[in-house]
Amino acid sequence: MANYEPPVTDYDRIVENCTCAFCGCNCDDLDYLVKGNHVVAVRHACRLGASKIMEDMDQRLMVPMIRGEDGELEEVDWDTALDKAAELIAGAVRPIFYGWSETSIETMHHGLELGELVGAVLDNQATICHGPSLQAVQNVGYPISTLGEVKNRADMCLYTGSNAMNSHPRHMARYSTFPRGYFRPRGRFDRTVVTLDPKYSDTAKMSDIWVGFEQNGDYEFYNAIRAVLKGKKLQKEFISGIPKEDVEELAEAMKNVQFGALFFGLGLTHTLSKQRNIDIAIQMVADLNSYTKWILMPMRGHFNVNGFNIFMAFETGFPYGVDFARGYQRYMNGETNTIDLLTRKECDVFMVIAADPGAHYPGGAVKHLAEIPVIQVDIHWGPSTEIADVVLPGSFVGVEAAGTSYRMDGVPIWMKKAVDKPETCRDDEWIIKELLERVKKIKAEQGALASK
Amino acid sequence: MEYVLKNGIVYDPANKVAGEKKDVMFKDGKIVDSVSADAKVLDVTDKIVMPAGIDPHAHVAGPKLVVGRIYRPEDSRKGVTHKTDVIRSESGFSIPSCPSTGYKYSRMGYGTVVEAAVPPLEAKHTHEEINAIPNLDIVPLSLFGNNWFVLQYAKNNQIEDLAAFVAAWLRLVKCYGVKIVNPCGSEAWGWGMNVHGLDDPAPYWDVTGREVVTALAKAKEMLGMPHSVHVHPNDLGHPGNYPTTVSTMEAIKDIEKNSTVRGQTMHLTHAQFHAYGGTSWRDADSGADYIADYVNKNDHITIDVGQVTLDETTTMTADAPMEFDLYKLSGLKWANKDVELETAAGIVPVIYSGKAPVNSLQWAIGLELFLKVNDPWKVCLTTDHPNAGPFIRYPRIISWLMSNERRQEMMDNREVHPWSHRRTSLASLEREYDFNEIATITRAAPAKIYGFQDRGALTPGYNADIAVFDINPNEIDPSRNPEAIEKGFGSAMYTIKDGEILVKDGEIVKVVQSHTLWTNVKGMEEKEKSVMERVMPDFTKYYTVKFENYKVFDNYLPNPIVTEVEASK
Helix, strand or coil: CCCCCCCCCCCCEEEEEECCCCCCCCCCCEEEEEECCEEEEEECCCHHHHHHHHCCCCCECCCCEEECCCCCEEECCHHHHHHHHHHHHHCCCCEEEEECCCCCHHHHHHHHHHHHHHCCEEEEHHHCCCHHHHHHHHHHEEEEECHHHHHHHCCEEEEECCCHHHHCCCHHHHHHCCCCCCCCCCHHHHCEEEEECCCCCHHHHCCCEEECCCCCCHHHHHHHHHHHHCCCCCCCCEECCEEHHHHHHHHHHHHCCCEEEEEECHHHHCCCCCHHHHHHHHHHHHHHCCCCEEEEEECCCCCCHHHHHHHHHHHHCCCCCEECCCCCCEECCCCCCHHHHHHCCCCCEEEEECCCHHHHCCHHHHHHHHHCCEEEEECECCHHHHHCCEEEECCCECCCECEEEECCCCCEEEECCCCCCCCCCCCHHHHHHHHHHHHHHHHHHHHHHHHC | CEEEEEEEEEEEHHHCEEEEEEEEEEECCEEECCCCCCCEEEECCCCEEEECEEEEEECCCCHHHHHHHHHCHHHHHHCCECCCCCCCCECCCCCCCHHHHHHHHHHCCEEEEEEEEECHHHHHHHHHHHHHCCCCEEEEEEECCCCHHHHHHHHCCCHHHHHHHHHHHHHHHCCCEEEEECCCHHHHHHHCCCCCCCCCCCCCCCCCHHHHHHHHHHHHHHHCCCCCEEEECCCCCCCCCHHHHHHHHHHCCCCCCCCCCCCCCEEECCHHHHCEECCCCCCCEECHHHHHHHHHHCCCEEEECCCCCCCEEEEEECCHHHHHHHHHHHCCCEEEEEECCCECCEEEEEECCCCCHHHHHHHHHHHHHHHHCCCHHHEECCCCCCCCCCHHHHHHHHHHHHCHHHHHHHHHCCCCCCHHHHCCCHHHCCCCCCHHHHHHHHHHHHHHHCCCCCCCCCCCCCECCEEEECCCCCCCCCCCCHHHHHHHHHCCCEEEECCEEEEECCEECCCCCCEEEEEEEECCHHHHHHHHHHHHHHHHHHCCCCHHHHCCCHHHCCCEEEEEEECCC
16 A cells, blocks of 8 residues: 555553544544544544544634734634624624534533524524435434444445445444444345445445436436335336336345335435435335335434434424524524525524534525624634634534534434643533623623613 | 412322312422421412322433424424513424423423333433423333343343343433333334234244243342333234233233332333224224223232323334334324334324224223223323323313213214214213322322332422412312313412422423432342443444443433432342
């Protein structure tokens, strides 16, 4: 191997069983090799996880900043920055608190209280990622399981619209394809892996069967599988570019496994028919359960994106895009979601925590963000920092701060703290709690003034 | 702070007080015999005073609740209310948000609720939700009936090892007792199958529900825990399932009770769903007689009913194969959540309607069970919330139990389908509950069944958990005034929890943090250690989380109430 790196031997201590703060796999078996107060190597993690953990000081936000008159961010002390942020939030008419998917549930608690106090919209990355999946779940159902069921039982794993080898590198290794499970003692050899993807992705290369149907052909393809399952004859010779015999063969194979698991990514969620793609995938899985056992699961991206949906659902009844402007919660897709509010130019103060809308939002939404005050709570410099007016440097959950997160399958994990945060930074939990206290104080003063 | 509840009419079945006019006093959160002259007087002249309610079986917190809330925004939208100076905004009808769950129970005079199904792997999630529910003490029961380790111990009849395993696991996940759901059936659901009856083995495991139930019952008695095994038998909701239910009760008849604080060795939950005769939904009829008869003749069984309330609701249970059957029947959206090595869960919305023959039959069978079990100490009021209906309907069920006239009226004017009287004997049952019996099935009996030594009665030294209802029992005729009964029990005049007034005139006036009850078994440490050593290799191989990260840490229980138990051999 050309790029062989010798193992790291120069470290002081090992912190075992840490949880990776990258994707929705939340691998909780990482060992951090710590030297001084820095993680110098990570065992067991994939490249994405390891580099995020080890390179955590790269472009790190170190000090609170406020954008000055000249348009440049200037370093200020914590009190000034927090007061400025609190003042903006307390004075807002239509604030949005967006992000949350890369911080802890404990932080969300304070955020929700603040949101209810000022009548904000609370939303997370689901609004631009698996939102349509959640809409589909609300349409037709949600047959899932924990990942261990797949590991122990599955003899067919099907990836669709998801290139897990690149996006969730340990998903196949730790949960689905390769591990030896109780009923699958030979691991990979006991399973059939199928990839449905127009692209011959790295995941497709790992699979036994690759079905490369046409782009945007998802709905038609699943519809055909459902038809075959229901005993119908396919009328067309080609379904989404795939010969009908192949479709029939796949449907038959899916019917004849003992336990099948379908993992879908944004390739299914965000192609032509959006939530209707997921609708039909879910219905197909429900149909398959009349013959054998099948489950499905969205490949959630951030390590706590599912956590926010779960947290909001048990606290407010709705998973994301929850609007408190009227003093009670409202959830209406297309009305109370961040992108809609921004493109309609309704929002007047935007707080982003542990997310990067500057990098991910459509142009129109970012344009409005550039025109209104933006408060950023994050650990790294990014496009959102460029449009932020107040920057509050947080800490790295799972490395520098402890907290709860929810894996893509809903398993809660306590992410432990391994090293200390930089002295000038603060924990997300502390920052949001502090904002809450300060906004409460401003509101109390306003109330006292009004009553005079 | 000292208080006197003056001149109320007290129903306190545990202390054999049935409708006496007397004062109830409490000080610093506890019931007391006497207070000083400075005590604050709350005039409750001729109002009903009872201990705060205890719900012995509901689903209020945990992963399947949240799946329900995520995938049914239409339910959440039903109950949205504005925030006030005291409480947060609410949402939900059959699956209210956590804050709303606390407020709603509190308004009905309840103080303690049992969360009946905690999957150990996701126990942290349940505890997070418990912390989000205010004003109630929550008693979580952990699922063991389909746990792979339990299946193996049961198969090999290793009772002592199983007892140590249970003790260790309850401490890991911080739960109060053992729940068994469709033993072996939810494991079979891992392959899309179910077991049929008590003697049908789980695929690959070669162990039957009978072996699992008896092994866990023996283990629980060996530990001498305050609550017995809590059983949801096989074949839930299937016509002709009552023989399975009876044989489940019979299976543990000879196991000796090892507890002074409770009477039963098995609590059979939501018996209504397990009391069907017939062979299919075409010829289904009531099997309530057989269940009630068994309960009347045997002292080792207590039940709760799971009364159908005729509402649109969200069913959710660890009996996942049953939920899939339900989905195939109704076609309404199906959610499922299997948990590795431990359990499964299914969720389906259901519209119980008085126009539907089957739902009306279920409604009648539930009432039959209430009316045919002679001793109110053996039966509790539940709807298996939210499965047979939301808990906010308890007052309505009370009104049905207290009024034969109302029941007959419902059957006569077709509020329920004629199957309710053609296929059951409900129409011939004239029994009406009195207030003391209502206090028993909602307070005293659940407290006894769970072995609570600090609640469920107005005994000096107990927690000052008290409910006052604006009903004058000497004037009202419950038989003629079902609406007044429903209204009275639906909105407490006072709900007092640990000596603090939380509800006044049906409105929440104070919000307090919940407590979580769990049982810490001591005296098996050596055995536990050797059991854990043997469990560990399999744990590491087959779970997808590390053992270190599996446990529920103390920070998830900011307000624990621990029952210490000394395991006796």
